[in-house]
Amino acid sequence: MEGKPILNQLSPYKQGKQTKEIQEEFGLSHIVKLASNENPYGYSKMVKERLSKELPEFNIYPDGYTGELRNALTDKLNVKENELIFGSGTEEIIQLICRSYLQPGLNVVVAAPTFPQYKHYALIEGASVKEIPTDTNGYHDMDRMLEAVDENTKIVWLCSPNNPTGSVIPKEDLHTFMSKCPDHVLVVYDEAYYEYMDKELDVHALSYINKFDNLITMRTFSKAYGLAGLRIGYGVANSNIITTLDKVRGPFNTTSIAQKAAITALEDQAFIKHTYVTNKHVKASFETFLDDIGWKYYDSQTNFLLIVTPTSGTEVFQYLLENGFIVRPGELLGIPGTVRITIGTEDDMKQLQKLLFMFHKEKTKVFE
Structure with missing residues (x-):
């Protein structure tokens, strides 16, 4: 039985691999998800206390x-x-x-x-x-x-x-x-x-x-x-x-x-203020890192950055995935040669920066 003709031109939403799948595939013990712009600080403790x-x-x-x-x-x-x-x-x-x-x-x-x-x-x-x-x-x-x-x-x-x-x-x-x-x-x-x-x-x-x-x-x-x-x-x-x-x-x-x-x-607007202030601080630090390695990024008033990559976004995505970080390749967003990265916690972003620096060095050698 067929649905509306237009549905033949559309695709159902397909979520990415789940954390457990990635851990098993690449033998990883820890996964950091930075693909869906979720709040890395969770939610208000007041919510948990009241619902309990x-x-x-x-x-x-x-x-x-x-x-x-x-x-x-x-x-x-x-x-x-x-x-x-x-x-x-x-x-x-x-x-x-x-x-x-x-x-x-x-x-x-x-x-x-x-x-x-x-x-x-x-x-x-x-x-x-x-x-x-x-x-x-x-x-x-x-x-x-x-x-x-x-x-x-x-x-x-x-x-x-x-x-x-x-x-x-x-x-x-x-x-x-x-x-x-x-x-x-x-x-x-x-x-x-x-x-x-x-x-x-x-x-x-x-x-x-x-x-x-x-x-x-x-x-x-x-x-x-x-x-x-x-x-x-x-x-x-x-x-x-x-x-x-x-x-x-x-x-x-x-x-x-x-x-x-x-x-x-x-x-709990105190939680929202904490989220805003912390996100702004960590994002600014990440932007400084990107400036230092010469990667461009778009102006952002959000908890993510769209970053222009020196190679395909899919290649950067795969590299980070194999090292325990899930991001969003721009090829899936209609913007090839980019990745969208959610701003995570300060510790997670420092680890991400180390990985991106290693990737950058490797790609720089290729083009030298």
Whole structure:
């Protein structure tokens, strides 16, 4: 039995080898995963303590309205209850947006490279995709993206900080874009790495919600909050957009344990500050190392760096894999000759630097 014809052109998500597989294949005792931009410092101890004492009743359906977390976020973000939607990570919200607004004959505009699920789910709904290359530094080309909008454009995806380049959209560029973007186009502003940004670069996208009826912004508890395994994220938009998305949302799409963990994680802003400060320090040290060996990298306001490699990204990936480090080769991201590396703990990054230095020396000899 066949599915939609478009599915013949798409591939299912294929995760990388798991830690145990790699350990057995290469005879390693320790593996460091730096491929998925997870928080290497785990998650708030408050979450662990509270869940150990107050586990939800697993035989009872979760609160489909996500009431407690909704109330916590309305207070923190200064938004209204009916301006929030929750999903199993922001990826589900991307699915909801595509399901709600797209159909054959319509199109979406995205940067390239960017988070691939924007394109993936748009194609599933029958829409066409206009990919606008980022500039040479990995920043969204906002002028060209605006030029690509036509009467059949339904969604523009903006990822800031952008995955996989790490760049942010300047405030003046976003304001200009929103002021000129036609009202029939939904602008999705994905802030998954919001907590890692330097605060002076914050565009305060939430303040635009009441100024522009065609904007939704998304954030997640998977990255800085360290709850990737629980899958919970949220979107903020005017009530009309939220009502539309709620019509296609499953009635119990976020679990009781994820809701409870997110509420507690939100309370522990000391953990978020520690994550931000430590990540910034370790990233700066890694950037200095890359400068010293002459490897270029993209500006990043995230917990990862996209690095230009002297050979194929796949070769660097394989070398690091055989030595116990999992990174993301750029060939899988549409950017050959790069690797995307999550910023790990200081000790892990020092060991990684030793390996990269050895690789660099070996490659330098080849070209001498």
